[in-house]
Amino acid sequence: MAVAVLLFSAGCEKIIEFKGDVTEPRLTLSSYAEVGEPLTVYVASSIFFLSDQKYGRAFTEGLDTTRGSVRCFVNGSNTPRELQLVPGADVSSLCYRDPSYAPAPGDHIRLEAEFPGFDPVWAETDVPLMPAFEVVSAQWRLTDMSDWVDIDDDWVLYDLDLTLAVTDDGKYDKYYYLQPITIYQSEWAEENYTVFYSFSSNDIIFKEMSGGNALSLLNRYGGYFSDELIKGQRHTFTITISEISDREDILYFGLIASTVNEHLYWYDVSYQQTLSAMGGLFGEGATLYSNVHGGYGFFAASAPVLLDVEW
Numbered sequence: 680m681a682v683a684v685l686l687f688s689a690g691c692e693k694i695i696e697f698k699g700d701v702t703e704p705r706l707t708l709s710s711y712a713e714v715g716e717p718l719t720v721y722v723a724s725s726i727f728f729l730s731d732q733k734y735g736r737a738f739t740e741g742l743d744t745t746r747g748s749v750r751c752f753v754n755g756s757n758t759p760r761e762l763q764l765v766p767g768a769d770v771s772s773l774c775y776r777d778p779s780y781a782p783a784p785g786d787h788i789r790l791e792a793e794f795p796g797f798d799p800v801w802a803e804t805d806v807p808l809m810p811a812f813e814v815v816s817a818q819w820r821l822t823d824m825s826d827w828v829d830i831d832d833d834w835v836l837y838d839l840d841l842t843l844a845v846t847d848d849g850k851y852d853k854y855y856y857l858q859p860i861t862i863y864q865s866e867w868a869e870e871n872y873t874v875f876y877s878f879s880s881n882d883i884i885f886k887e888m889s890g891g892n893a894l895s896l897l898n899r900y901g902g903y904f905s906d907e908l909i910k911g912q913r914h915t916f917t918i919t920i921s922e923i924s925d926r927e928d929i930l931y932f933g934l935i936a937s938t939v940n941e942h943l944y945w946y947d948v949s950y951q952q953t954l955s956a957m958g959g960l961f962g963e964g965a966t967l968y969s970n971v972h973g974g975y976g977f978f979a980a981s982a983p984v985l986l987d988v989e990w
Contacts, residue, residue, distance in 0.1 A: 704741065705974040706797040708749075708790060709772070711943070712782040712806055712980040720749050720762055722792060723772040725975050738771045747794035749775040754787050782806045784982050792974075800974035807853055807938040809982045814934070815842040815915060817988050822922055835925040841878075841934070841988065842917045849911025854944040855937065856981065857902050859920050862931040871930060876923065877902070882916035884908055903944055926990050934986045942970050943979035 710720040723738040750759035760777050767774035782788065786806040793799045822836035845855065859876040884904045902918075923932075949968035969975050 706800045708971050708976040710978045714982040715781050718777050718780055720775045721772040743795045749792045752789040784808045798973045800971050802971045802978035804942055804978045804980045806980040807940050807982045810936050810938040811846040812936040813844050814986050815844050817841050837923045839920045844915045846913045847906045847909050854903050854905050854939045856939045858935040860933055863928050864930050876920050878918040878920045880918040929990050932988045932990045935983050937981045937983040939981040946977040
């Protein structure tokens with residue numbers, strides 16, 4: 680094994696020639712419609728994966744914002760809502776927003792975008808109904824740190840067994856998403872800070888979609904499960920959140936529980952697979968989910984509620 684590593688690290692290289700088709704840049708849309716929040720759409724130009732171009736402004740070059748437009752149609756209306764260009768979080772994409780429209784449960788939204796030099800693109804999604812979750816019980820216990828090395832005697836951590844109940848309306852196929860959230864007060868930071876916790880569960884509803892570490896471009900931790908096994912029923916289950924910092928430092932502890940449509944679920948799953956493929960030398964490529972016609976990207980929606988948890 681040592682010889683193989685030495686030979687590889689000594690410069691044993693092979694140039695692999697790509698023989699596939701190199702497609703022209705296509706328009707990319709990314710939008711996440713959340714109940715009660717202004718609809719925001721990110722627009723970018725795709726870049727060939729072997730291109731010499733780098734991240735950043737390369738994604739926005741070639742997009743003529745003076746003649747380009749992003750429109751949305753709500754619930755079959757023939758009158759489009761024109762989205763306005765607003766400053767985005769970075770320079771890798773352009774952000775369009777309609778501050779006067781916030782998606783409501785049950786809305787059907789269609790997005791259309793046209794920019795000179797690109798094929799028109801469109802995408803549709805349905806905003807799910809609000810979920811029916813409740814907190815049944817919260818059992819706090821000290822974390823067993825007997826195997827920890829060099830632990831500070833003043834460091835106290837807790838595990839939380841959180842029992843929840845969800846009542847499914849049985850009306851349509853859907854996914855649920857859970858995201859534990861904690862707000863801490865800090866002596867070393869000028870402002871309070873928020874921590875998103877992952878969790879584990881042995882409940883059958885999670886199956887292969889176990890509730891741990893579903894990381895997406897939306898920068899969230901949490902877990903999914905479908906309503907396949909509980910359609911039209913009330914189901915009680917327990918999740919375990921581990922290694923929560925000292926409760927004396929907690930200002931707020933809660934759980935974001937959301938109904939999400941399948942577009943968001945499949946996008947998050949494919950993104951996780953993409954991250955795994957990039958994580959090793961022999962990783963196998965994964966296809967990122969897209970429901971944008973004529974281009975790339977995703978358009979998904981969710982309906983979240985915030986559940987308070989006593990600590």
